[in-house]
Amino acid sequence: MKPTVFITRKLPEEIIAPLKEKFTVRMWDSEDVAVTDYVLREEIAQVDALCTMLSDTIDRDMLESATNLKVISNMAVGFNNIDTEAAKEKGIVVTNTPDVLTETTADLAFGLLLATARRFNSAEKELRQGGWLSWTPMGFTGMDVHGTSVGIIGMGRIGEAFARRAKGFNMHVLYHNRSRKSDAEKEYQAEFAELDDLLKRADHVVILVPFTEETKGMIGERELALMKKTATLISVSRGGIVDEVALYDALKNETIFAAGLDVYETEPVPVRHPLLTLPNVTAVPHIGSASVKTRHAMMQLNVEAITDVLEGKEPENRVV
Incomplete structure (x- = not known):
């Protein structure tokens, strides 16, 4: 049989x-x-x-x-x-x-960073709804990506692929990992940093760690408060690493500039989820490997x- x-x-x-x-x-x-x-x-x-x-x-x-x-x-x-x-x-x-999804997921993470920092979602929404009435000096302005600093939390295969893309945008790469990656430091001129230091210094923070008991809730109210008011947070690994209640408060109160999310504590994310009501959230439905x-x-x-x-x-x- x-x-x-x-x-x-x-x-x-x-x-x-x-x-x-x-x-x-x-x-x-x-x-x-x-x-x-x-x-x-x-x-x-x-x-x-x-x-x-x-x-x-x-x-x-x-x-x-x-x-x-x-x-x-x-x-x-x-x-x-x-x-x-x-x-x-x-x-x-x-x-x-x-392995097979490393480059595709890094593409999504970097694309989500660009979309979030440059406010693609709110700009497109205004255009589609007829809200774009004329060019204005500060209309739809976001944050630069090129020439800024990015903090990568989790320098695994995807983290290194993201760092390679970041170097193409002349970004300074900070990273936090359980162990130092000397090869990555040399190849991408990446700088190892403790988590709190990375959060304080980075213009953009990208979460690429796996979901474990150690990483569960690792980005909460305290960690978000360390970030720059102009910083963006990109989460593409697993939901539950970021405290979504704390993130909502940080975005609503403009503790940080914006967030780009591909993963959520509950998936599919409820359509009435508070994070989806915020204009400074760019959200996609867990499509990191979706090519x-x-x-x-x-x-x-x-x-x-x-x-x-x-x-x-x-x-x-x-x-x-």
């Missing part, structure tokens, strides 16, 4: 064709609507392999019912949506999809990981 694979969102047929040649494949029939909790629990109790999205929560309670499950391949770099300790205890391999080429590459890594584990091989991107 062939091993069974369940995929929690509808993926292109050409991507999953290699899986269908070797295994029994079941797939949720929607690309836009998440698999229901009931169906996910039913499938976990039966299947040999699971391909998950970052929006799928795979907790200890779910994994308790997994009798045949050998691998969970998560279509994301992060895997905080999966209880990896519980998976490890049950001997379930967990994989992710790193056709990159998403297909991520899916391909999922297919390869599942195939490797079910065929008794060691997967390339194993995290547990």
